[in-house]
Amino acid sequence: MATAKNFNGQSRGVTAPRGFRAGGIHCGIKKAGALDLALIVSERSGPIAGVFTQNRVVAAPVLLDRLHLKHGIGRAIIVNSGNANACTGRQGMDAARATAAAAARALKISTHEVFVGSTGVIGRALPVDKLLRAVPSLAAATSLGGGILAARAIMTTDVHPKYTAKQARINGRPVTVGGMAKGSGMIHPHMATMLGYVTTDAAITRSALKKALMVATNESFNCISVDGDTSTNDTVLCLSNGMAGNSQIREGTVGYRQFVRLLIDVCQILALSICRDGEGVTKVVKISVHEAKTAAQARLVAQTIGTSNLVKTALFGEDANWGRIMAAIGRSGVPVDPSHISISFGGVPMVRKGAGLGLAAERRIAKVFRQKEFTIDVGLGQGQHRSHLWTTDLSFDYVRINASYRS
Incomplete structure (x- = not known):
């Protein structure tokens, strides 16, 4: 069986798989020029899977992402930090929709292919006008080297950015999985104040990707606890574009099992980095x-x-x-x-x-x-x-x- 390994693109995180760009900028939500808006974009549309908070109080971006997931296809993910856009009523949902629409216009793609994330203080209105003004600049600034900037832009109380990538040979081709995450408090099984975004160039069916992400999440993000609290915004998304050129991965095959192992490896690295960066953590x-x-x-x-x-x-x-x-x-x-x-x-x-x-x-x-x-x-x-x-x-x-x- 193929084994995941480190490779030269490990430090690029979400841009390590073929066909992905990313970036992070300051849009004015945080103070003092700190990065607070991230974007991941794929050259091609592809299957996307998601796992979300089990908290009954759910933030607007989670509600919107669940709606977009019904289309089963994705191409871009845009995430702000410094404001959770949670418990903000209709205004919050309007802001999430406006964010997705702005990114879609800048990238010239369909709105339902854009997924939105937010993290930060709950209950404050998202300063969406600042965010919308920054989207065109952010879209233009994405690059192959922008994975680290994106990882920094989603941080809240995190001390360190969290990103990694692994590669394995599957169905005769090198397949790469990259990821980034944020989280250091309100961390508990069944998701917590954490966001995780995973990209892959694997050619894979939507049903296989969905099942693989559930398995990987249960072996990683649902196996960490910092303080027993869970939040309103927790999200893990996995976007595939098929650009590795492998024969399509389907459930129940050797290639599927290899892909699941690769995905688990990446998610466990990110999950453990959340623990190590937990608020006040020494062990x-x-x-x-x-x-x-x-x-x-x-x-x-x-x-x-x-x-x-x-x-x-x-x-x-x-x-x-x-x-x-x-x-x-x-x-x-x-x-x-x-x-x-x-x-x-x-x-x-x-x-x-x-x-x-x-x-x-x-x-x-x-x-x-x-x-x-x-x-x-x-x-x-x-x-x-x-x-x-x-x-x-x-x-x-x-x-x-x-x-x-x-x-």
């Missing part, structure tokens, strides 16, 4: 749960551990308090037999058959807790199913950042 920890009766039970245990404030503060304080892991397992709602539970930290066993292994083991795991990244392995002793979640610690800085987010 990123993988919670790996195995020996569960069902995958759903494994997932629930992982999420309960990974979102426990007591666990997260212990991670920040480098306090090897394994009892908090046991307590989280017990309150997850999953029927467990404590005498079957095992726990290891960074490969060091601490709990076997539900009992701690003593002070010597605690001293060994105390060294693990001082690492920036490590894995907590939990065995439930009940079956063959597993799941995982990447979580972060909860620090003083997280409180400081979110206490003054709007100021």
Whole structure:
């Protein structure tokens, strides 16, 4: 099977696949000239798939993108930062439609081929006039090297831009997947305050692309948690233009499985970069749960551990308090037999058959807790199913950042 690999175009992100350009400029939403408007455009139209927030309060760009997805085809994505255009009523929907229409005019394409994203403060009217005035300049400024500018233009509280690309040989041709994302707070499974945009030059059916994106999202963006909150704007879009020249990828084929692996690799890199750039984060920890009766039970245990404030503060304080892991397992709602539970930290066993292994083991795991990244392995002793979640610690800085987010 083909394997994803790094290649020279990795640093171009969304413009690494053939036929994509991108750019980012300042349009006046943010202060002091910070980049706040991004555009991705393909030379050709192609299948597009999307996954969105499960929050019942949904921002205007998400509503519009869902409508445009019914056409099943895309060519451009335009995203602003600094304003979420959420909870803004009819005015917000009008602004989202106007943004898509302006980009369509500038690019000379159909409006339904343009997808819109917004991120920032909720509840404030989008200064759409500033945005619309900037669209022609942004369209003219897109380039093969503009992927990094686009990634910077979608940042809010992010410290670092997030972008990557991978390539693998599929159906006899090199196929590339590139991506960019933003997010550092309000991050939790089932999407969160994050945006992810993925491009590929693969020739693939719309149904195969849709299924592949669902699989990749569930293995990446739905496996991270910073603070347990989810937002109104969460979006992941994947746009394909078929310019790799491979024979068309269809579900159930070897080429499909190879493409899914490539897509997962890119999405996991972006997801982990969100964790590493989380608000106030000093540690990123993988919670790996195995020996569960069902995958759903494994997932629930992982999420309960990974979102426990007591666990997260212990991670920040480098306090090897394994009892908090046991307590989280017990309150997850999953029927467990404590005498079957095992726990290891960074490969060091601490709990076997539900009992701690003593002070010597605690001293060994105390060294693990001082690492920036490590894995907590939990065995439930009940079956063959597993799941995982990447979580972060909860620090003083997280409180400081979110206490003054709007100021």
